[in-house]
Amino acid sequence: xxDVNEYPIVNKxxxxxxxxxxxxxxxxxxxxxxxSLQITTDESxxxxxxGSYPGIRSGSDTCDGSLPARALKMSIVxxxxxxxxxxxxxxxFVKAVKKMKGFEGKGGAQLNVxxxxxxxxxxxxxxxxxxxxxxxxxxxxxxxxxxxxxxxPLPSYGRGRERLGGRHxxxxxxxxxxxxxITESSLCxxxxxxxxxxxxxxxxxxxxxxxxxxxTNVCIEDCYIESGDDLVAVKSGWDQYGTSMARPSxxxxxxxxxxxxxxxxxxxxxxxxxxGISNILVENLHIRxxxxxxxxxxxxxxxxxxxxxxITNITMEKVKVPLRxxxxxxxxxxxxxxxxxxxxxxxxxxxxxxxxDTRKAPMLLGMEGAPFEGICMKNVSLFGLPATARWNCExxxxxxxxxxxxxxxxxxxxxxxxxx
Ligand SMILES: *[C@@H]1O[C@H](CO)[C@@H](O)[C@H](O)[C@H]1NC(C)=O
Ligand SMILES: *[C@@H]1O[C@H](CO)[C@@H](O)[C@H](O)[C@H]1NC(C)=O
Ligand SMILES: *[C@@H]1O[C@H](CO)[C@@H](O)[C@H](O)[C@H]1NC(C)=O
Ligand SMILES: *[C@@H]1O[C@H](CO)[C@@H](O)[C@H](O)[C@H]1NC(C)=O
Ligand SMILES: *[C@@H]1O[C@H](CO)[C@@H](O)[C@H](O)[C@H]1NC(C)=O
Ligand SMILES: *[C@@H]1O[C@H](CO)[C@@H](O)[C@H](O)[C@H]1NC(C)=O
Numbered sequence: 001x002x003d004v005n006e007y008p009i010v011n012k013x014x015x016x017x018x019x020x021x022x023x024x025x026x027x028x029x030x031x032x033x034x035x036s037l038q039i040t041t042d043e044s045x046x047x048x049x050x051g052s053y054p055g056i057r058s059g060s061d062t063c064d065g066s067l068p069a070r071a072l073k074m075s076i077v078x079x080x081x082x083x084x085x086x087x088x089x090x091x092x093f094v095k096a097v098k099k100m101k102g103f104e105g106k107g108g109a110q111l112n113v114x115x116x117x118x119x120x121x122x123x124x125x126x127x128x129x130x131x132x133x134x135x136x137x138x139x140x141x142x143x144x145x146x147x148x149x150x151x152x153p154l155p156s157y158g159r160g161r162e163r164l165g166g167r168h169x170x171x172x173x174x175x176x177x178x179x180x181x182i183t184e185s186s187l188c189x190x191x192x193x194x195x196x197x198x199x200x201x202x203x204x205x206x207x208x209x210x211x212x213x214x215x216t217n218v219c220i221e222d223c224y225i226e227s228g229d230d231l232v233a234v235k236s237g238w239d240q241y242g243t244s245m246a247r248p249s250x251x252x253x254x255x256x257x258x259x260x261x262x263x264x265x266x267x268x269x270x271x272x273x274x275x276g277i278s279n280i281l282v283e284n285l286h287i288r289x290x291x292x293x294x295x296x297x298x299x300x301x302x303x304x305x306x307x308x309x310x311i312t313n314i315t316m317e318k319v320k321v322p323l324r325x326x327x328x329x330x331x332x333x334x335x336x337x338x339x340x341x342x343x344x345x346x347x348x349x350x351x352x353x354x355x356x357d358t359r360k361a362p363m364l365l366g367m368e369g370a371p372f373e374g375i376c377m378k379n380v381s382l383f384g385l386p387a388t389a390r391w392n393c394e395x396x397x398x399x400x401x402x403x404x405x406x407x408x409x410x411x412x413x414x415x416x417x418x419x420x
Contacts, residue, residue: 061255061283062221062222062255063192063194063219063221063253068108068128068130069107069108070103070107070108070109070110070128070129070130071103071106071107071108071109072099072100072103072107072108072109072110073109073110073112074096074099074100074109074110074111074112075111075112075113075114076089076092076093076096076111076112076113076114076118077114078096079092079093079095079096079099080092080095081093081096081113081118083113083114083115083116083117083118083137084116084117085116085117085119085140086119087119088119088120088121088142088144088147089118089119089120090120090121090122090123090142090147092120093111093120093123094123094124096111097111097123097124097125097126097129100126100129101126103128104126104127104128104129105128107128108127108128108129108130109126109128109129109130110129110130110131110132111129111130111131111132112132112134113131113132113133113134113137113139114134114136114137115134115135115136115137116136116137116138117138117140118137118138118139118140119140119141119142120139120140120141120142120147121141121142121144121146121147121148122147122148155241155245156213156214156236156237156238156241156242156245156247156274156275157237157238157241157242157272157333158238158239158240158241158333158334191212191215191217191218191219192218192219192220192221193210193218193219193220193221193223194219194220194221194222194223195221195222195223196210196223196224196225197223197224197225198210198223198224198225198226198227199225199226200226200227200228200229201228202226202227202228202260202261202262202263203228203262208227208229208230208231208232208233208264208268209223209225209227209229209230209231209232209259210223210225210231210232210233211230211232211233211234211235212232212234212235212249212252213234213235213236213237213249213272214235214236214237214242214245214247214248214249214275215247215249215252216248216249216250216251216252217251217252218249218251218252218253219252219253219255220232220252220253220254220255220257221253221254221255221256221257222255222256222257223256223257223258223259224257224258224259225257225258225259225261226259226260226261227259227260227261227264228261228262228263228264229261229263229264230261230264230265230266230267230268230295231257231259231261231264231265231266231267231287232254232257232266232267232268233267233268233269234249234252234254234267234268234269234270234273234277234280235249235270235271235272235273235277236248236249236272236273236274236275236276236277236304237272237273237274237275237304238272238274238302238332238333239274239301239302239303239332239333239337239338239341240274240301240303240333240336240337240338240341241274241333242272242273242274242275242302242303242304243274243275243303243304243341245275246275246276247275248275248276248277248278249273249275249276249277249278249280250276250277250278250279250280251279252279252280252281253280253281253283254267254280254281254282254283254285255281255282255283255284256283256284256285257285257286258285258286258287258288259286259287259288259290260287260288260289260290261287261290261291262289262290262291263291264290264291264292264295265290265291265292265293265294265295265324266285266287266290266292266293266294266314266316266319267282267285267293267294267295267311268292268295268296268297269294269295269296269297269306269309270296270297270298270302270306270329271297271298271299271302271326271329271331272302273298273302273304273305273306273343274302274303274304274341274343275304276304276305276306276307277304277305277306277307277309278305278306278307278308278309279308280308280309280310281310281312282294282309282310282311282312282314283310283311283312283313283314284312284313284314285313285314285315286314286315286316286317287314287315287316287317287319288316288317288318288319289317289318289319290316290318290319290320291319291320291321292319292320292321292322292324293314293316293319293321293322293323293324293353293355294311294314294322294323294324294350295324295325295326296309296324296325296326296345296348296372297325297326297329298326298327298329298343298345298367299327299328299329299330299331299332299343300327300337300339300341300342300367301332301337301338301339301341302341302342302343303338303341303342303343304343304344305343305344305345305346306343306344306345306346306348307344307345307346307347308346308347308349309347309348309349310349311348311349311350311351311353312349312350312351312352312353313351313352313353314352314353314354314355315353315354315355316353316354316355316356316358317355317356317357318356318357318359319355319357319358319359320358320359320360321359321360321362321363322353322355322358322362322382323350323353323362323363323364323380324362324363324364325345325348325363325364325365325366325372325375325396326363326365327365327366327367327395328365342367342369342370343367343370344370345366345370345372345373346372346373346374347373347374347376348372348374348375348376348398349376350375350376350377350378350380351377351378351379351380352378352379352380353377353379353380353381353382354380354381354383355381355382355383355384356383356384357383357384358382358383358384358385359384359385360385360389361382361385361389361390361391361392361405362382362391362392362393362407363391363392364391364392364393364394364396364408364410364411365392365393365394365395365396366394366395366396367395368395370395371395371396371397372395372396372397372398373396373397373398374397374398375396375397375398375399375411376398376399376400377398377399377400377401377403377407377411378400378401378402378403379401379402379403380400380402380403380404381403381404382404382405385405389405390408391405391406391407391408391411392408393407393408393410393411394410396410396411397410397411398410398411398412399411399412399413399414400412400413400414401413401414401416
């Protein structure tokens with residue numbers, strides 16, 4: 001199973017179980033990462049599934065700049081790669097990254113992947129490295145379980161996340177990296193994931209699209225993601241293991257991401273957040289046919305904090321619970337977690353949200369003894385709710401302005417709310 005507990009960056013680009021086999025449901029993954037010149041954009045400016053709309057790309061704020069200059073540039077073909085949709089390229093990628101690792105401290109390296117379908121198992125990234133997918137380049141996850149080795153759990157998690165012991169590695173994996181770019185065009189942040197299409201089977205658990213975990217300066221933009229788990233999940237370690245590692249996630253931009261997750265959320269923050277999560281900007285999302293839109297998750301024993309989260313310009317269609325805060329993930333690495341280690345949640349700024357065909361009113365459940373504070377909402381319209389639907393709030397405080405339908409009394413109406 002592609003575990004969620006990886007850090008720092010490009011945690012998971014995982015995808016499709018083409019032929020689900022109940023005999024190996026956890027192992028047979030086919031990953032399809034499609035580079036994005038194939039992503040078209042509809043009139044609203046959101047990335048769409050390739051081929052669904054003709055259109056132009058747009059968006060003024062962007063992490064675009066120019067690709068970082070790298071001392072070495074080579075093509076995967078030079079390492080024996082074959083982009084025929086059949087041949088395994090795992091060895092070619094491993095060989096290429098090994099060579100490029102030698103350039104980490106010598107000007108960095110860029111690996112070009114030309115047009116074609118490149119079947120591969122997991123491979124690792126290295127620092128000062130650009131994985132450049134040329135137009136029409138598709139990475140497909142191998143269906144051979146042997147290509148997905150089991151690796152040790154992260155120290156910030158203490159054990160395997162979903163089960164004890166090791167975990168299957170992500171398709172593209174990296175620990176402790178600096179300056180990594182995965183894109184067809186460019187960067188200005190330490191890690192940029194741009195213009196990617198990530199398709200995982202909608203019924204495959206633990207297939208988060210992209211998980212920045214204990215990492216800073218990340219820009220995820222213009223991506224289309226379908227998954228059986230969160231499209232993007234920001235995390236930072238689990239209970240006492242995450243607290244002792246103390247590696248926060250901060251300065252993360254998640255922008256112009258669209259997609260579907262029938263069982264999970266568009267953007268999830270937590271529930272593993274023990275190293276702290278701060279300064280996250282989530283904007284211009286388009287989430288459809290999903291269980292939740294924006295979800296903040298935590299639990300007792302986590303410690304840590306989630307502060308200064310800005311969420312703006314979000315469009316949702318057929319999302320069951322558009323906004324959901326929850327306090328009871330109810331899972332711990334072992335029984336040594338500290339029940340007194342309560343997380344601090346403060347400063348969640350939500351504005352310009354519109355949700356159509358909404359099934360349930362927001363559920364905003366803070367924690368007894370550790371209320372979620374500074375929940376600020378402005379211009380939030382949730383359409384389609386049954387007349388009997390009521391916001392469900394506990395242990396939260398904050399202010400609202402221009403929120404429909406009427407929010408819970410714990411959120412006070414206050415015309416001077418600026419959400420800034
Ligand atoms: C990456 O490149 C920068 C700038 O040249 C350098 O300072 C840094 O040490 C390099 N990283 C590694 C891991 O070698
Ligand atoms: C990739 O990194 C993981 C640790 O993060 C390691 O266990 C694995 O052996 C590495 N794979 C290769 C091919 O170097
Ligand atoms: C809050 O986060 C935003 C990015 O979303 C950042 O620009 C701002 O400086 C942060 N505020 C504080 C007080 O750190
Ligand atoms: C919200 O999104 C729209 C369209 O993408 C853009 O024009 C506008 O500037 C955004 N507003 C803010 C406050 O970011
Ligand atoms: C309210 O939010 C909607 C949806 O993002 C946006 O279209 C509209 O312009 C916003 N209104 C104001 C006054 O900001
Ligand atoms: C309204 O909100 C502002 C800004 O958050 C705050 O300073 C002020 O005290 C609030 N007013 C009331 C009546 O709560």
